[in-house]
Amino acid sequence: MDLLLAKTMEKKGTDLHLCAGTKPLMRVNSELMEVEDSEKILPDQISGFVHAYLTKFQLQELQREKSLDFSYSRRNLGRFRCNVYYQRGTYAIAIRALPIEIPQFENLGLPEVIKNFTARPKGLVLITGATGSGKSTTLASLVDYVNTNYKYHIITIEDPLEYLHSHKNSMITQREVGGDALDFASALKSALREDPDVIMVGEMRDMETMSTALTAAETGHLVLTTLHTSSAVKAIDRILDVFSKEQHSQVQSQLATVLEGVVSQQLLPKADGSGLIAVAEVLVVTPAVRNMIREGKHFQVSNLIQTGVKQGMVSLERTLAKLVREGVITHEVGFYKANDSQLFENYLNQPNL
Structure with a gap:
């Protein structure tokens, strides 16, 4: 072996x-x-x-x-x-x-605005993407950034433990499902009684974990976690789909209150074959986004991402088009990985859009 x-x-x-x-x-x-x-x-x-x-x-x-x-x-x-x-x-x-060393966020090549989510005193931040898209690495780098720059109590709940964090400016406790806790949901409920400032949940897999994570974010904690979805809109869909239709109104209200940001990332092969590059769609939750989520119109959020550059939004299609023009990735990769291939082509042909 x-x-x-x-x-x-x-x-x-x-x-x-x-x-x-x-x-x-x-x-x-x-x-x-x-x-x-x-x-x-x-x-x-x-x-x-x-x-x-x-x-x-x-x-x-x-x-x-x-x-x-x-x-x-x-x-x-x-x-x-x-x-x-x-x-x-x-x-x-x-x-x-x-990696043995936790990579610094600045070295991941992701939009700087993502790091700003760690300054939120409370709320829910979602890192989403397919298996192998680098979610765990991004999450670990954000936890390390908090650990270095804030005096907090950070609790991580993982299955299994991936990156080992040392105590820096913060105190950090790491719990492994199966060894230190029965499951994500029970560990998260326990964490709320352990005076945390930041809670990192390796993955929200079920309704109980999602419900407790929303409650944790509501009650004054910053919750960082992951989902297996390819866009911000699909991340919201994924959370709602876990709950019954009768609960949707309540969950939409909770999400509208606590959600701070969604990062949907991918790792793409470089055109020259030298490795992979990280790209991401970033949703920064603004008052307009909160209203859309509360009213059940979150499917319109993708439009705000395209027009919300000043608010820190990052469009995946705009990023892919830029990388193709610069020769970093091939057109085929950009077209295939875009959530909206026609929008990608529009950005590619009209760089000033």
Whole structure:
């Protein structure tokens, strides 16, 4: 295992996939490729690693749930986020490399306005995107920025722990679901009794967690969390969809009150093949946005993003068009990744729009 991870890190790979009957695959610059000088993996090899590393309780959870997230650390290699699951009755593992050092926000290449959300005394900030879009890294960098610049009590709730934060100007406590807490919802409820200023929730997966996060933001805490959506509008849709229609009016009112910003990010391959670049759509919640959410007209928010440059809004389509004109990404990537491909073409053909 360590040899495979070392080869993956040597190639600057982000992920390693182990599945019985095939050679190990690593993802480099978004492309899957075989690990050099490797052989097909046997079921017993994966099983040996799983049974050697997981605790008795983790193995029981794996057998019950059929998949399990856990973290794996090796000196001189780093930390890794692992997901072990069943396929054809045998184990398979997906492993993601985590940088040992928490990257500074300024080095992520994301819009500076995102950092300003950490200055909010309370409210809800959503970092959204697909799996592998860099949400966890952005979240960790924002937590580190708060940790460095404010005297706060920060609580993180994660499954599993990804980045290890040290106490800086703030006190930071990190709770891992499964080890330090039963689940996100119970950990979040407990956090409200632990005098936090900032709460970072690794992911809002269910109605109970979302409801408690909204309450936490309402009661004077800054809540930073993630969702698997591709735009600000879809993030609001996702939250509403979890609740019954009878609850929508109440949830819309809560969201209109507590939501401070939504960042929907992606990692795109550069045109020259040298790596990936982060891009993001940014919704800064203004009084006009709050009114739209409260009235159930949040589908119109995308129009405000396009026209709200002075308020700090960042249009994904405008950003993609700029990167294509500069030769940073290809036209194909820009067109494919835009939420509105026609709007992307308009910005590309009329730079002054």
